[in-house]
Amino acid sequence: MAFNIIGATLFGDAFFDWSDAAAYEELLMMVAKDGCFWASYAVPPFWKPGYRRGGVSNGMMSGDGAAEGPHSAEEETCGSIMGLMLHVLACFNTSCSCCFILQLYADIVAICNESSELNIDDVLRMQYLLATVCESARLLPAGPLLQRCSLEHDLTLESGITVPAGAVLVVPLHLVQMDNSMWGSDAGQFNPQRFLEKDVDIGGILHYLLFLILLLIVTEILAAPKGSNGIDLSTECAKTESFLPFGSGSRACVGQKFVILAISMLIASLLRNYEVR
Numbered sequence: 696m697a698f699n700i701i702g703a704t705l706f707g708d709a710f711f712d713w714s715d716a717a718a719y720e721e722l723l724m725m726v727a728k729d730g731c732f733w734a735s736y737a738v739p740p741f742w743k744p745g746y747r748r749g750g751v752s753n754g755m756m757s758g759d760g761a762a763e764g765p766h767s768a769e770e771e772t773c774g775s776i777m778g779l780m781l782h783v784l785a786c787f788n789t790s791c792s793c794c795f796i797l798q799l800y801a802d803i804v805a806i807c808n809e810s811s812e813l814n815i816d817d818v819l820r821m822q823y824l825l826a827t828v829c830e831s832a833r834l835l836p837a838g839p840l841l842q843r844c845s846l847e848h849d850l851t852l853e854s855g856i857t858v859p860a861g862a863v864l865v866v867p868l869h870l871v872q873m874d875n876s877m878w879g880s881d882a883g884q885f886n887p888q889r890f891l892e893k894d895v896d897i898g899g900i901l902h903y904l905l906f907l908i909l910l911l912i913v914t915e916i917l918a919a920p921k922g923s924n925g926i927d928l929s930t931e932c933a934k935t936e937s938f939l940p941f942g943s944g945s946r947a948c949v950g951q952k953f954v955i956l957a958i959s960m961l962i963a964s965l966l967r968n969y970e971v972r
């Protein structure tokens with residue numbers, strides 16, 4: 696009810712179809728995001744007339760600065776409820792971000808205390824930092840897809856599907872990297888911790904090519920039974936294969952280790968020297 700009254704007040708029914716569930720959800724997300732953004736600024740609350748007169752326009756508002764009369768007590772109450780809800784959301788997000796940053800900072804400080812100069816070996820020991828960079832690349836891969844094409848031969852996948860020679864196979868990175876069956880029910884959430892759990896090996900990701908060669912040696916040449924060395928190789932491989940911001944296989948990005956280390960080094964240097972607000 697609160698959303699409908701506020702929505703009708705702010706956006707007008709002419710601008711929005713309230714029976715459209717998907718659009719409604721999108722609107723809620725937009726309001727939530729806007730709410731978090733505006734919550735950090737000293738602007739009048741958006742349910743007050745001054746908010747619109749201030750010329751705020753985000754595409755869904757009329758933005759023409761039309762004069763509003765004083766709002767009713769009901770509208771004010773709904774506005775307060777809405778504001779409270781947005782603040783709870785903002786507090787939750789803020790506390791999550793603080794936790795991540797504090798853990799990162801703790802990781803960096805613990806290692807930097809030992810030496811004054813920050814070097815690659817230090818960064819390689821910052822497991823939480825590396826995990827954070829990997830988790831960012833998982834949720835927001837720089838490229839949306841990978842492509843593969845078998846030029847000469849048809850390719851039969853394990854599932855039995857045959858991809859004809861010459862057909863371009865597109866791998867949608869976002870879908871693979873947010874696959875619940877691979878990453879768990881919280882696949883859509885930012886959680887660097889997942890890379891520190893024992894069945895995901897950051898070293899394996901950083902040294903992916905080496906990892907594949909080792910895997911080949913262990914599983915095929917020596918024909919060692921799976922898990923004989925205490926690690927479930929099929930799980931390791933599957934997890935690593937569902938982490939593809941730098942591609943996979945013989946055509947994987949040659950710069951991937953450099954990139955992860957360079958980003959980690961930059962973040963470590965920044966967080967070590969500056970307080971980020």
Ligand code: HEM
Pocket residue numbers: 837838841842939940941942943944945946947948949950951953954
């Ligand atoms: C954030 C930075 C980067 C991202 C997200 C990225 C991502 C990728 C991706 C997705 C591929 C295709 C892999 C595949 O098809 O399996 C690729 C290929 C490649 N990348 Fe990167 N890359 C980055 C930075 C770099 C840097 C810094 C270098 C050089 C030092 C580099 C060198 C290459 C090369 C040479 C290939 C082609 C490899 C081949 O076809 O054999 N990349 N990269």
